[in-house]
Amino acid sequence: MTDQKTPSSWTLLSCMPVVVMAVVAVVDVLAGPGVGFLPLVSLGPAFAGLVGGWRRTAVFGLAALVLCVALGLYDGLFHERRGYTALASVAGVTGVGVAAAVSRSRREAELASVRSIAEVAQRVLLRPVPLTAGPLQVAVSYTSAVAEARIGGDLYEVVASPYGVRVIVGDVQGKGLVAVETAAVVLGAFREAAYDEPDLAGVGERLERSMARELEGEKFVTAILAEIGTAHEAVFLNYGHPAPMVVRGDGAVEFPEPLAFALPLGLGAHASESPVPYGVGFAPGEQLLLYTDGVTEARDEEGGFYPVGERAHLLDAPDAHRALKALRKDLAQHSAGPPHDDAAMLLLRYHSHGEGKSVPAA
Incomplete structure (x- = not known):
């Protein structure tokens, strides 16, 4: 993506x-x-x-020619070759500038079209x-390490299935369009399998088969799958992903890991x-934060990692979206400079039934 010019530099x-x-x-x-x-x-x-644009360049080129003629007459340069050489220089630079402006305008129009298509694809994917x-x-919160991009190599999804609420948060190997392609395969397979498979292990097997069938090479995704049913329990299936964070009603923090x-x-x-599902108690008043390593591996100026467990108190806000925005803001303040990796966070707060509205990522 191109760098955005600041208003002062543009002026x-x-x-x-x-x-x-x-x-x-x-x-x-003054000099003569x-x-x-x-x-x-x-x-x-x-x-x-x-x-x-080319019109602006042409106007300034015409103004420069008029100024060149006026100064040439004032200096008496048209009695020799220097006056005509100066005119030729102005005309040549103007011509090249107009051609460059036309070419740049075409490239900008093409880039705007590509960005528009990419944004639509991004909204469909995530x-x-x-x-x-x-x-x-x-x-949910998503911060892409790529300037102006809304998605990258991290993925997430929430599906209310007949077997409970099923969730995935993952981190794709690599970056760029290849990572987006892998994320699309995983998300597509998860959305279908989450409705069909009666247990979480079956969902994981479907994801494995989809990746083996549709992707080539050594592409992989670290991911954690979660299922929250009616038994006040969260069941996880961890594929080499950072452990989830459970915030209890009294503020205690746990990071349940598989054997x-x-x-x-x-x-x-x-x-x-095959991986073995494992469960942990999850009851009303408690919170579950799933995230990618772009969160825990964010470093401050001294090289220290982000202590997500020590920031659990930021999730105390009554509204889950405001709570996650506070955590995201704190993560940005902790990081030294722009993010070096995508950072996705998905917060599940055991609350009560509500209307199934939708909101984009924070």
Whole structure:
């Protein structure tokens, strides 16, 4: 993606053609014809072509030609070749500037079209999660490490299935379009399997088969699957992913881990055994935070990792979305500079049944 210019720098570049031509005119008048400043008038249309369209460049080019003629007559340069050489210089620079501005405008139009298509694809891939799912209030946050991108290599989804609320949060190997392709395969398989499979292990097996069938090479995804039913219990299936954080009603924090971590999705062929689901108590008034390693591996200026467990008190806000925004803001303040990795967070608050509205990621 291209870097966004700040308003101050954009204003400065916009004023440069006028400033340059005015300075050249003043210096030429004061210094006299012997110094040879006249060809520098061509800097006006040259600067105009940096930030404006071809029409703006042509207008400044015409103004530069008029100024060049006026100064040439004042200096008496048209009695020799220097005056005509200066005119040729201004005309040549103007022509090149107009051509460059036309080419840049076409590229910008193509880039705008590509961005528009990409945004639509991104919204389809990481669609809004429901405000509520079963007994849960849901909030999500996604920060992409790629400037201006809404998605990258992290993924999440919440599905209210006949077997309970099923959730996935994952981190795809690699970045860019290849990572997005892998994320699309995993999310598509999860959305279908979450409705069909009677147990969480079956959902995981479907994801493995989909990745083996549709993706080539050594692509893999660390992921955690969760299922919250009616038994006040959260069941997890962990594929080499950071452990979830459970915040109890009294503020105590737990990071439930399996007896043995499974290999990431996509590497199941190398595993001798299938991952085993494990459960932990999860009751009304408690919260469950699923996240990717872009959260826990965010470093401050001294190289310290983000202590997500110590920040659990930020989730005390009555509204789950505001609570997650507070955690995201604290994560951004902790990080030194722009994020180096995508960071996804999904907060499940055991609340009560509500309307199935949808909201985009925070």
